[in-house]
Amino acid sequence: MNILVINSGSSSLKYQLFKMPNQSPICSGLVERIGIDGSYIKHTVFSNGEKLVTEKSGSIADHGEALKQVLAMLSGGEKPVIASPEDIAAVGHRVVHGGEHFSGPTLITDEVKAQIKKLFSLAPLHNPVNLKCIEVAEQTFKNAVQVAVFDTAFHQTIPAEAFRYAIPDKYYKEDGIRVYGFHGTSHKYVSEQAIMWLDKKESKIISIHLGNGCSMTAIKNGQSIDTSMGFGPLSGLVMGTRSGDIDPSVIFHLIEHAGYSLSQLSTLFNKESGLLGVGGSSDMRDIRKLVAEGNDDAILALELYAYRIKKFIGAYTAVMNGVDAIIFTAGVGENDMAMRESACRELDYLGIELDNDANAQYNGGIMDVSSRNSKVRILVIPTNEEYEIASQCYGLLN
CATH class of the missing domain: 3.30.420.40 (ATPase, nucleotide binding domain)
Structure with a gap:
């Protein structure tokens, strides 16, 4: 077929x-x-x-x-x-x-x-x-x-304490306002690959999907229990053109004091922010070139990007009471060794220690780039959303 x-x-x-x-x-x-x-x-x-x-x-x-x-x-x-x-x-x-x-x-x-x-x-x-x-x-x-x-299907296992927002109950029951999560096909695929690689079904894994869109998921025993994107794919990490997490008070301020419309705000936070808004381009490769030229805005954009990843690693380690492995995947996660190094820097208190030589040598496939002394495995796993989609289609049609 x-x-x-x-x-x-x-x-x-x-x-x-x-x-x-x-x-x-x-x-x-x-x-x-x-x-x-x-x-x-x-x-x-x-x-x-x-x-x-x-x-x-x-x-x-x-x-x-x-x-x-x-x-x-x-x-x-x-x-x-x-x-x-x-x-x-x-x-x-x-x-x-x-x-x-x-x-x-x-x-x-x-x-x-x-x-x-x-x-x-x-x-x-x-x-x-x-x-x-x-x-x-x-x-x-x-x-x-x-x-x-x-993309939202994998995250249907997230418990209520993680998917509900602390707003009146009717907004969930009547309007469906809750955390849905995204990149589920990718997180599902790479976490299943990691579980097989670790040979550990009862596992605690943090999957880090970094592309133009970015998200992280806490995966316990093969099931999603929390994820960085929420009601829409805007929240969480800094992305190519999306801001990630932002205080809602900023939105109120822009409406009340700067006269922004809802359409203008949607464009601002979805299409004009993130790496593009801070560093001048939505493409990580362009940002790297600007950094090499000494561009301060691009340098800050990378710092924001890596810092947000580290915050979620800490949060999800706490949520799961530990972590066995973290996974880097997707375009930036697989191809930007410097971002992997930045995201893992100074996380030794969690038992996360990168092997810089192994990290620099990565050229495809599933690879452990953690140091020998690292208590947590740091894996680079190419995502294969396309095969995962084909497999699900094949199963449905059969």
């Missing part, structure tokens, strides 16, 4: 084609810097132990245009992987916010799309592009089953 997985982030789009139940993809690809100068596509076909890589750069204005170009690559180029759209049996879509309506993989219907649209305001950087990709895929693969896998 050919299952195409589409994982659209706020400024990126990843995809993989699987012939399930095989875990190895037929092809994979990445579109980066969507809506940002320097957009590009990297498309890789796997055949007989070899990789055929095609790269293409150029302006890509939005996710709809990105997906159209990706779909053209699947059936064209030097080694097409499908002869026609009918070769695809199912398309699995990552959808960020499912509210309390969806706790597992879901066949996409008009009603499901309407619910995804209702939640636009709670995930303004993601749900709109998720729905756009669904609509483009429906038109392209008309005979394929469309399936949604929600």
